[in-house]
Amino acid sequence: MNQERTAVIVGGGIIGMSIGWQLARRGHAVTLMERGEIGCESSCLAAGMLAADAEVGFEELELYRLSRESLERWPAFARELESESGLDVDYRSEGTLSVADDRDSAVALRRVYDFQREQGINVDWLTGLEALDMEPFLSPRITAAVFAKSDHQVDSRKVMSALKIAFEKAGGNLFEQTKVVSIEPDPTHPGVTTEAGDKVMGNVVVLAAGAWSKGIDGIDSVLRPPVRPIKGQILELKVEPPFALSYVVRGPNAYLAPKSDARVIVGATAEEMGFDKRVTAGGIYKVLQGAWEIVPGIYELPMIEARAGLRPGSMDNEPLIGWSQAPGVYYATGHYRHGIVQTPVTAEEAAIEMDTADESVWLAPFRPGRFTSSDLKA
Ligand SMILES: Cc1cc2nc3c(=O)[nH]c(=O)nc-3n(C[C@H](O)[C@H](O)[C@H](O)COP(=O)(O)OP(=O)(O)OC[C@H]3O[C@@H](n4cnc5c(N)ncnc54)[C@H](O)[C@@H]3O)c2cc1C
Structure with missing residues (x-):
């Protein structure tokens, strides 16, 4: 441990807070500045799915490996966070059911399933009836499903509350309502x-x-990180008996993530709308319709709230983590749709890189310098 090391962190989302926590635990004096309240942007809004297996993309194997490694680290990360903060983060391990509700979506799901199996991912193919047996509130129209049993979830708001306590307990200095206007x-x-x-x-x-x-x-x-906002509209419903959902359910146009405190989170759009965070009738209609098609029982549930947040997306939609070309400045941004699942690996490996001369093999594919200057000028 090196007591002389000092770190200044800009941004109190899950990425900044968890890096701050890890650095503080390693003995660094950490000051974190958040222009609003911690987690007030994308991080608290997230559905909290740790869905590395269900979300694997055909052209994204390095990204998958990062998410998978991070998912492996999540149980220990959550345990430490819970023990240091005294708060529960609602870690759930039931798994994800990706469902198809017509012939076209079943064909698309089968392609993904074949790819997942080729990659050695632990998934099962289910008939519609088998899926209905597992999750009775699925629509009877479901024709097939893939069960990703190793995917987990957390409540990202609870994670942020726990991070705040754990960070300060480890000696971190947190300044909310403090906007950084320039970096030198x-x-x-x-x-x-x-x-x-x-x-x-x-x-x-x-x-x-x-x-x-x-x-x-x-x-x-x-030299700035080429990150843009990608809007996501999402809503919360109150679960009332007899409705119940055990698994995260993902359909062709929406997902539902049940939480242990009688809420179900339903999301989400992905829109290129600049920094516009307005909730729109069209956005909410699209998400609700997509969710209703696969779990019609949500029709009767009371709505708690609808919100919109901005995911940080890079030019290739993969994160930017590592030393930048601006001297002394380390980037940890651009986690797009995977920032919650990728938190433990990002925070732990970034803290090691800032603490030692070691270079992380996990972070190597995601260096900020991977874009050429003509990419960046475009
Ligand atoms: C609708 C939706 C659903 C999602 N669901 C999931 C999911 O289920 N699983 C998953 O893995 N990911 C999910 N994500 C993605 C995930 O939320 C993000 O990848 C992650 O939260 C990014 O974290 P962050 O800390 O980089 O950004 P943010 O949470 O946006 O935090 C950045 C912080 O920096 C602060 N800030 C900005 N400028 C300044 C400044 N000048 N000075 C000081 N502070 C500043 C902001 O106020 C903000 O609090 C979802 C995202 C959305 C929008």
């Missing part, structure tokens, strides 16, 4: 300036400002 790169003493004009220096600055990571002044524009 430097090989040994990089720093930041807040909107109030305060300057805070450290040995490293971690840029973890989610979808806003590109907009902070100070770093040369071609």
Whole structure:
């Protein structure tokens, strides 16, 4: 442990807070600045699915390996977080049911299933009746399903509350309502300036400002992380008996993630709308219709709230994690749809890289420098 090391973190989403927690546990003096309240953007809104297996993409094997490794680390990460904070994060391990409700979606699901099996992923093919046996509130129209038994979930709001306590207990200094307006790169003493004009220096600055990571002044524009906002509209319903759902259910147009406190989270759109976070009738209609088609029993459930958040998406929709070309500045952003599942591997490996000279094999494919300068100017 090195008591002399100081880190300044910009952004109190799940990525910034968990890196801060890991660095503080390693003995770094950590100051974290969040312009609102921690988790107030994408992180608290997320459905909390740790769905590495169900969400594997055909062209995304490196990303899958990162998510899978992170999912392996989640149980220990959650246990430590719960024990240090004294809060429950609603870790659930029932698995994910991906369902098809017509011939076309069954064909598409079968292609994904064959690919998953080729990759050695632990999934089972179910008939519609077998799926209905497992999850009686599925629509009788379900023709087939894939059960990803190793996928888990958490309640991301509870994770954020726990991270706040664990971070401060480990000695971290948290400043909410503190907006960083510029970052001053430097090989040994990089720093930041807040909107109030305060300057805070450290040995490293971690840029973890989610979808806003590109907009902070100070770093040369071609060296900034090429991250854009991708809007997601999502809603919460109150579960009332006899309705019940045990598994995360994913259909062609929506997913449902049941939580232990009688809520079900239903999501989500993916829209390129800049920084517009308005909830729209069309967005909510689309999500609800997609969910109703696979679990019609939601029709009677009271609505708790509908919200929209901005996922941080990079140019290839994969995260940017590692030392940037701006001296002293480490990037941890661009986690797009996978920021919750990828939290433990990001936080633990990033903290090791900032603490030691070791380079993480897990993070190697996701370095900020992978884009060319012409990519970045485009
Ligand atoms: C609808 C929806 C559903 C999702 N579901 C899932 C899911 O089920 N599973 C999963 O793995 N992922 C999911 N995601 C993705 C996940 O939420 C994100 O990848 C993750 O939250 C990104 O975390 P972050 O810390 O990088 O960003 P954020 O949570 O957005 O945090 C960035 C923080 O930086 C702060 N900030 C910005 N600018 C400044 C500044 N200048 N100064 C100080 N602070 C600043 C912001 O206020 C914000 O709090 C979902 C996302 C959405 C929108």
